[in-house]
Amino acid sequence: MNNSMKEHWNEIYDSLDVDELTWYEEIPEPSIKLLSKCHINKDETILDVGAGASTFVDYLVNHGFKNIIATDISEIALNKLKERLGEEKATSVRWIVDDITQPIHIQNLRDVAVWHDRAVLHFLLDEKEQNMYLSTLKKVIKKGGYVIIAAFSLKGAKKCSGLDVKNYDQNMLAKFLGEDFQLIEYFEHTYYMPSGKPRPYIYTLFQKN
Ligand SMILES: C[S@@+](CC[C@H](N)C(=O)[O-])C[C@H]1O[C@@H](n2cnc3c(N)ncnc32)[C@H](O)[C@@H]1O
Numbered sequence: 770m771n772n773s774m775k776e777h778w779n780e781i782y783d784s785l786d787v788d789e790l791t792w793y794e795e796i797p798e799p800s801i802k803l804l805s806k807c808h809i810n811k812d813e814t815i816l817d818v819g820a821g822a823s824t825f826v827d828y829l830v831n832h833g834f835k836n837i838i839a840t841d842i843s844e845i846a847l848n849k850l851k852e853r854l855g856e857e858k859a860t861s862v863r864w865i866v867d868d869i870t871q872p873i874h875i876q877n878l879r880d881v882a883v884w885h886d887r888a889v890l891h892f893l894l895d896e897k898e899q900n901m902y903l904s905t906l907k908k909v910i911k912k913g914g915y916v917i918i919a920a921f922s923l924k925g926a927k928k929c930s931g932l933d934v935k936n937y938d939q940n941m942l943a944k945f946l947g948e949d950f951q952l953i954e955y956f957e958h959t960y961y962m963p964s965g966k967p968r969p970y971i972y973t974l975f976q977k978n
Contacts, residue, residue, distance in 0.1 A: 770842070770868045778821075778843035781930055787822045787849055791929065791962045792888050797825040799958045800887060800917060803974040806954055807915040811835055813882035816909065818869055819889030821846040822853070830858045840865040840875055869905065870898035878909040884916045888970075891920040891934040903945065914977050916950060918942055922957055922971040942973050950975040 787793060809815075812835045820826055820839035829837045841847050844866045851859040867874045870893060884906055893899045910916065920937040921929070928934060937945075939955035955973040962968055 770871060770873075774868070775842050777930075777932070778841075779845045782822065782843050782845040782849060787853070789963055790822070791964075791968070792821075792960070793963060794824055794960070797823065797828060797887070799919065799956070799970070799972045800825050800885060801828060803917045803954065803972060804883065804885075806974055807883055807917075809882045809915070814838065814878070814880060815883040815885060816840065816875075816878065816881045818875075818884060818886045820850065822849040823887065825885065825887070826850055826862060827854060827858075830854060830861055835861070836863075837861070838863045838865060838878065838881075840867050840869070842866070842868045869893075870895075870901050872901070872905050876905050876908055880911045880914075881909045882911060882914050884910055884914070886917065887919040888921070888929070890918055891937060892929070892932055894933060894935055899945070903947075906946075907949070910977050912977060915953075916946065916975040916977070917973070918975075919958075919970050919972045922969045924957075925969040925971075938971055939973050942971070943975070946975055949978050951978065 811833050814836040815834055816838045820841050826839050839862050847864050865874045921934050923936045923938050925936050943952045953974045953976050958970045958972050960968045960970055
């Protein structure tokens with residue numbers, strides 16, 4: 770576990786309300802749009818990597834998905850999400866505190882039908898960390914499974930939460946995932962932060978061969 774990153778994210782989640790976060794979405798529409806293109810059953814596994822306190826998890830629970838895993842390096846983030854969901858809904862989600870760059874628990878998962886990452890990969894600047902992310906993804910995703918990755922686009926911000934980010938387009942993400950993954954759909958999406966300022970993202974959907 771990268772303890773300084775854990776502290777960094779815990780401090781942010783501790784100091785702000787969820788709807789003040791510069792990535793808060795009331796309704797995670799672009800992710801929902803891409804999920805609707807994934808031909809999966811409600812009992813297949815959806816893994817939200819770096820879920821934080823994301824409302825995507827609420828959407829999944831409220832729409833009857835039965836095998837949801839929310840992971841994050843910050844237990845404070847996941848606790849806020851659990852609290853929002855309420856006890857009954859929270860028990861229907863599997864919670865994993867783990868670092869995607871040094872995973873202990875995530876890498877033991879198998880048969881993930883959808884890997885969802887909004888605004889996490891772009892924080893991994895070091896090649897070693899990116900490689901660990903990728904090898905974990907490849908280990909856990911099932912054949913025919915889907916990968917949704919949303920990152921700051923090439924037009925996007927160069928920093929978030931005081932950290933540098935790597936900006937992506939769909940071709941860079943396709944190259945990163947490699948030839949075992951087919952790009953099915955992508956679009957640019959301008960997210961507006963609570964301050965009203967724009968944040969351009971690239972959203973991508975891939976399927977594993
Ligand atoms: C910008 S937030 C996005 C949160 C969520 N995906 C969303 O869309 O609301 C980035 C998230 O990645 C998590 N994170 C950052 N580095 C991580 C790592 N190495 N392993 C796991 N989670 C990480 C942070 O704690 C934070 O919740």
